[in-house]
Structure formats: C-alpha cells, structure tokens
Amino acid sequence: MLKPKPSIDTIQPYQGGKPIEEVQRELGITDIIKLASNENPLGPSPLAVQAIAESATQVHLYPDGNAYYLKSDLAQHLGISPESLILGNGSNDVLQLVAEAYLAPDDEVIYAAGAFVVYSLVTKLCSATAVVVPMVNDTHDLPAMAAAITDKTKVIFIANPNNPTGTMVTAEETAAFMEQVPDDVLVVFDEAYYEYVARSDYPQTLSYVLEGRNFIITRTFSKIYGLAGLRIGYGIAPPPLVETLNRVRQPFNCSLVGQAAARAALKDTAHVKESQKSNATGKAFLYKAFDSMGLRYVETEGNFIMLHVDQSGSDVADALLRKGVIVRPIAGYGYPDAVRVTIGTQQENERFIEALKVIKKRN
Numbered sequence: 001m002l003k004p005k006p007s008i009d010t011i012q013p014y015q016g017g018k019p020i021e022e023v024q025r026e027l028g029i030t031d032i033i034k035l036a037s038n039e040n041p042l043g044p045s046p047l048a049v050q051a052i053a054e055s056a057t058q059v060h061l062y063p064d065g066n067a068y069y070l071k072s073d074l075a076q077h078l079g080i081s082p083e084s085l086i087l088g089n090g091s092n093d094v095l096q097l098v099a100e101a102y103l104a105p106d107d108e109v110i111y112a113a114g115a116f117v118v119y120s121l122v123t124k125l126c127s128a129t130a131v132v133v134p135m136v137n138d139t140h141d142l143p144a145m146a147a148a149i150t151d152k153t154k155v156i157f158i159a160n161p162n163n164p165t166g167t168m169v170t171a172e173e174t175a176a177f178m179e180q181v182p183d184d185v186l187v188v189f190d191e192a193y194y195e196y197v198a199r200s201d202y203p204q205t206l207s208y209v210l211e212g213r214n215f216i217i218t219r220t221f222s223k224i225y226g227l228a229g230l231r232i233g234y235g236i237a238p239p240p241l242v243e244t245l246n247r248v249r250q251p252f253n254c255s256l257v258g259q260a261a262a263r264a265a266l267k268d269t270a271h272v273k274e275s276q277k278s279n280a281t282g283k284a285f286l287y288k289a290f291d292s293m294g295l296r297y298v299e300t301e302g303n304f305i306m307l308h309v310d311q312s313g314s315d316v317a318d319a320l321l322r323k324g325v326i327v328r329p330i331a332g333y334g335y336p337d338a339v340r341v342t343i344g345t346q347q348e349n350e351r352f353i354e355a356l357k358v359i360k361k362r363n
C-alpha cells in the first residue's frame, strides 16, 4: 500500500461519543441516554424541523454554494456584513480550512494542552509543528501562550469556553493577550458554546474582527441550535481572510437542508432561551448532586461538565455505559480520572446521577 505523508501516521482517528445504536448493538441494552457529545437535549427547534421537511422535496438540487440567504440572516443577526462570514460543514470544517489555507510544514501552531482535540488534528494534517502550552487551573494560560509566539508562529487556537474543561478566558485577559500578538499571526477563537455563556466578563471578540485584526471567530449550529446532525458551522473574520478561506472551501460544503434548518433555528429565539434555561437548571442540579457525593468538578460555561471521579474515568464511563448512560472518558485530554458529561434534560440528569451513585458505592 502507498504510505501516507509522515504526519498522518501521528494522527489518532477522532473518537466521538458512542452513538446510541452502537451501544444497543454491542451491549443489547435499550433505553439508552447519550450525554457524550454536548448536543442540545431539547432537540432541534420545531421551526427547523418544519424547514427540514419543506426543503426535503428540493434535495435533487445542489445547495447555494455561497449560502446567500443563510449568510444574510446571520449577518443581520450579528450586525456585520455577509462578506465577513464563511460557512462550514460544522465549525470543524472551518478550523480545517484555516489550517489548510495558512499552515505549511514547519510553521508553528499554538494551542493549549487539554484544548479541543481538532486543533491537534488539523495541525498534524498540514505537517505543521504543534506548540502545546499547559493550562493553569484547567484554563487557557494566555500569558504563557503569548510568550510561546516565535517567528514561525502562524496560528493560535483558543477554545472559549474550552471543551472538555468548560472554562473560559475573560475579556480583560483576551485584550492583554491580543496586545502581544503580532499582526502576522492568526488568532482563532473557537466559540462553539457562545450562546450558553452567561458571564458578563466573557470577551465579545467581534471587535477584533471589526478592527481588521488577523482574527477569526468560529461558531456553530450544532450546540444550542440543536442541529449537530446537519453539520452547519461558520467563521466570522475580516473579508480578506474570508476570501482566502473560500478558495480552499469545497463548493457545496453546506447542504441545502442544513442551510434551511439553520435559517429557521436562528429565528427561533424562544428555543434558544428555553435551551439556555434548561442548561442553567440542569447545571445547578448536577453541581448539587456532585457536591453531595463529594465529587470535584470544574465550573462550566458550556453545556457539559468535567467531573473528577477519583478513579479511572474510562472505568466509570464503561460502568455507566452498561447502565445505558453514555458519557465521555477524557484520558486522551490528559484527564485520566475524569469524565465529561453533557447537561441533559432533568430526567436524563436524574438517571445519570442514580447510575453514578450505584457505581461509586460499588467502589
């Protein structure tokens, strides 16, 4: 067989949360709940479901490769021009476009240890060199990341909030960091969980895009908008940067159904509010349950919690799986004694806690 380029050998295939059907097949269990991929437990907006049904009769046609209407709606929603938007097949696609457009072998990419895994994947894909900076208190250490910049640095990835830790950097920390980043380094702020963040010191990074900095924000319809299965994400960046990424983008990277659903989801502010409320309630419930069990967790700004289980996280995830609850072990992120659990509906959260209590008693 033809051997791939050397950097491909260093890539471990991405391990997502186990699909419900796979657990059913492998363990013969029914009545499974999945709290492993930070999806919206309330499901998609009913308006999006209607738009999906309506667009079904049109799928013999290619989508609008430029996504005119979705970009117009998003531009209006964000108060920016459509030329500042690049759409992706999920925001992961936009992260990969950034890497493909800007990274050559030997270029350096800075990201945090314990940051979202796709930064490492796309860096390796392009045979670039990863400069991995340790976190402090499970949070991106922006001063250390700024100090890691060299003449070879091309891209810096920051997940805010970060997956799997759920932590965020503040507006003040971001401003101090941006002062130190040279103009020829591209900063990527991955804001996949933007709509869940309630803290007032969260950075409103759009200002860096509007200033024309070398800056791209990535966001997604996969999380609060409940459309993970349709794969629609986007980047917000100065128009020249968008123009570069558009050269790399596959012409029809966002499906016709996905575009229609995303437009409808964007309009359904009631669904977004309901999802925020459900997340806040679920978070409070889980914190209380963890406190009463004496388990440590990291306070989250997203729709998931990193929970220390004081034993192998993989063992606990396996035991939960056998009880029909799928969570994510995160040893691969450097947290062997933790799991990441998505905040579910009240019923799902209760079921998870009941199962966890039984497992922890056994140990």
Ligand SMILES: Cc1ncc(COP(=O)(O)O)c(C=O)c1O
Pocket: 037, 038, 089, 090, 091, 092, 093, 116, 159, 161, 162, 163, 190, 192, 219, 220, 221, 222, 228, 231, 232, 233
């Ligand atoms: C921090 C972060 N960024 C990006 C993504 C990618 O999401 P999508 O490609 O579905 O937009 C995820 C998904 O879990 C994430 O956690």
